[in-house]
Amino acid sequence: MQNKPLILITNDDSIHAKGLHKLADIMRQFGEVVVIASEQVMSGMSHAVTIKTPLMPRLTREEDGYKEYITNGTPVDNVKLGKHALLERRPDLIVSGINHGSNAAINIIYSGTMAAAIEGAIDDIPSIGFSLDDYNPEADFSHVDPFIETITKKVLKEGLPEGICLNVNIPKKSEKAVKGIKVVRQAKARWEEKFEARTDPFGRNYFWMGGVFVNGDPRTDTDEKALADNYVSVVPIQFDFTANQALRQFKF
């Protein structure tokens, strides 16, 4: 008898996030689900791993076809813990999210949610990161199901090419219906930070990081453009950082 697919879920907004539980609810129709998520918010943790301290996962919920672990690790730690310590077998799929906030364009590099999906790809496990373009902790996820289901079914059935995962961003809920799914490129957009300088009660200077997101990419086939046009964006993602087009430009 064929086992049901084993699906590992994590995120970077912590075990308490609405988006995580929405994703778990959707995934339970597709297989056996194990959630391994951080106790604390891990937004902006990127591909960080914990090497100075031990990891201590706790099984906090177990019912038919569903388990939930809370950890003191990062999203990438959670994937590694799943693969090597907590899961009884290699997962068939890793899904990360649903992130509260866009991971389109350069946001991917800071995102713990997308790092978890990339970590899956490093180990050749089909992996998808899902994000909603809405930072509100109480965001409305009621429109996301058909898009997540379509993409998940296809990946469960066909797999993904070696070394590639998907970065899926879903427009914020609005009165207009989402128009569909577009496969696009990562936009060249970035944050322009502003550091607000303050003085603490002891006279020491400190800074809070803030900033504005600036998209100067004129191309029409980018994730930012798809989201602006009310499409779900899907970017196939790789973890080879080599700028192949520049290899011949350098000689030392």
Add this chain to the structure above:
Amino acid sequence: MQNKPLILITNDDSIHAKGLHKLADIMRQFGEVVVIASEQVMSGMSHAVTIKTPLMPRLTREEDGYKEYITNGTPVDNVKLGKHALLERRPDLIVSGINHGSNAAINIIYSGTMAAAIEGAIDDIPSIGFSLDDYNPEADFSHVDPFIETITKKVLKEGLPEGICLNVNIPKKSEKAVKGIKVVRQAKARWEEKFEARTDPFGRNYFWMGGVFVNGDPRTDTDEKALADNYVSVVPIQFDFTANQALRQFKF
């Protein structure tokens, strides 16, 4: 009168690392140097940024053409702090390292040292990450000067293409002389983790992450091969994660 180049230095092994001070010593011949480094070890922090707490840099040393700040942030925070809060003008060069340990192959994705260089590239500042293939905190850096000087001089003179930084790895000091510098690709090699399970004094299970590095990449033009052949490896690095070759494979 032309200003001397302004060079921002950071790393992920902390302000206390031998490699950081070696790099600062080399850079002082090229311009005005500002070190902004973390008080604590930030190895494995990747592109993490601090968004839950404020950053508190402290100026701890100042002499002619040289400043040193200690921070409570990550390597990427340090670059952002430099650009937006601490430096009097936009830096002409960002150098990160010298990392204690290789950042070749997949190590780049976990590395705070390389993330700092990539953060520079995101803001179109010429940036280089330097690493020594030796994890020893007391590593011998006596052979690195000519290679770092050659690469730095070229980048200061010619700049780097938009959106590209350099990942430079230097072989460990040995009896054999380093043969030269090779411009190569990121090897497809990865860590195979092992989690050692232990029990704490209160009966709770915990795990330490460990693992072995496995290079199964047969290509001869990779960073791992260059290092194995006793060459300095230089990989041009980009931060566009799009798997362009896969764009047409997907349709939803």
